[in-house]
Amino acid sequence: MILLVIGLVLLGVFAVRFRNDRRRLGHGVYLLLGVAFTGAWVIGSGxxxxxxxxxxxxxxxxxxxxxxxxxxxxxxxxxxxxxxxxxxxxxxxxxxxxxxxxxxxxxxxxxxxxxxxxxxxxxxxxxxxxxxxxxxxxxxxxxxxxxxxLPYRSGMDAIVVHGSGLVDGGVPPLLAARLDRAIEVFRAEVAIGRAPLLIASGGKGSDEVVSEASAMAGYLVDHGVPADRVLREDRSTTTEENLSFTKQLLGEHGPTTRMVLVTSNFHILRTAILARRLNLDAEVTGAKTAFYYLPSAFLREFAALVxxxxxxxxxxxxxxxxxxxxxxxxxxxxxxx
Incomplete structure (x- = not known):
């Protein structure tokens, strides 16, 4: 019985912390321990x-x-x-x-x-x-x-797409998936009467002829996003810089309260944690990634958090x-x- 009590207490702590702010790595520890203790009780009791x-x-x-x-x-x-x-x-x-x-x-x-x-x-x-x-x-x-x-919560003032590198100056499949997800979110916001800004975030690498932001903005406009709703953040080289420079850019265009960050599905939790550290009122949504790429990608994300x-x-x-x-x-x- 004590296993069940411990498990329920841990799950309760997880629920309270999750309700306050779901962008914390520690939630996973409480959730895993709670499930483990409760599962051990279920197996033992039956x-x-x-x-x-x-x-x-x-x-x-x-x-x-x-x-x-x-x-x-x-x-x-x-x-x-x-x-x-x-x-x-x-x-x-x-x-x-x-x-x-x-x-x-x-x-x-x-x-x-x-x-x-x-x-x-x-x-x-x-x-x-x-x-x-x-x-x-x-x-x-x-x-x-x-x-x-977690379901996407609508009502955003801005949609931020994080860059992931260009190939020969063009948008590769990994980045295209992020941009397609951003367009999907943008159209959903327009459908409920909103007109959020769409920020393409990514600087210019030493081996790139154009910035990621420029290539991404071109992709967005070519796929039907109005040009006057697209902004470029073209200085960043890391996820943290993506968020910091985007925060500055949005501040120059008036007050904004809520934003959604669009990245790949393996990158969402670390992005959410960084957004919380920078005091951004931001949710994160992920684009699908090729299955073979996920093990390596999740390991890199975990290593970065460690x-x-x-x-x-x-x-x-x-x-x-x-x-x-x-x-x-x-x-x-x-x-x-």
Whole structure:
């Protein structure tokens, strides 16, 4: 029963925080823990006495297989990304994660062969670190998907489209999907009697002949958006600059209260968190992305958020990694050790 109480309390905290502001990464932690505790109670309450033991043993046996399968899939996805888009550091992220997932098993095999107690401790510390990052990623992914499923709330004064890079001066499919989603939102606003501004946000890269904003604005006008409703923000090179410079640009065109930020579906949660940090009254909506691109994209987004909260994550990781060696040192002085 205590599992159910804990689960409901955590879900209640999630609901209150979500109602106040849904643009927070911590929502995913409360949601995941609440679902986990409640699910554990449901399984335990409806099972026969020995079923939890059987499930636990099955989980122990299946976990290595599932991890190995996941590592293989990540590596295969990385190879596909390289074939589709060329050799880039971002496309190698899934391969790197696959290798990281294999490291604990390599350490475990070495510890078993050498029977080295400190290798076992190293494995325990590594497992703590990997488990922490894995939990955070699961929470991030769960809430990213939930946030992406939230219905769009109409009544916007501005629609901001974030750039994602040009190809030979033209709009590539990833950016076109964002622009098409922005046009869809614009038409929905017009249908209810509003006339929001549509801001194309993106600067000019060192290898680009025109700014992203110019190419995006041309795409929008060519697809039926009135030219007098399109503004260009052509200085930004990052998502945070997209938001900061757009805030300044909108301030020059009179008071605006609500805006919707249009980006790719994998990018919505980090964009929403940045908007909250900049005190923007903004919602985020996502455009669909090719499925093969999602694993690498979600990993990049997660890595960026880990870096954004680096000190909190570093302190937590150090504390967890320190527990196994401290436990070994503490027990070596006990009788029988």
């Amino acid at each position: 099972a026969e006495r020995d079923l939890p033991v059987v499930l636990a043993r099955l989980l122990v046996l299946l976990s290595p297989v599932l991890v190995l399968v996941l590592a293989g899939l990540l590596m295969a996805n990385s190879v596909q990304m390289v074939r589709e888009e060329g050799l880039r550091v971002s496309n190698l992220l899934p391969f790197g994660l696959g290798v990281v997932l294999l490291v604990p098993y390599i350490v475990l095999a070495t510890a078993i062969l050498t029977q080295d107690r400190w290798l076992v401790v190293a494995l325990a510390s590594l497992t703590m670190a990997v488990s922490y990052i894995g939990f955070l990623f699961a929470a991030f992914l769960l809430y990213s998907l939930c946030y992406g499923w 870096v954004a909260y680096k000190w909190m994550n570093l302190v937590t990781a150090i504390a967890l990694v320190s527990l196994p060696p401290l436990a070994l040192v503490a027990t070596r002085g006990l009788p029988g050790h």
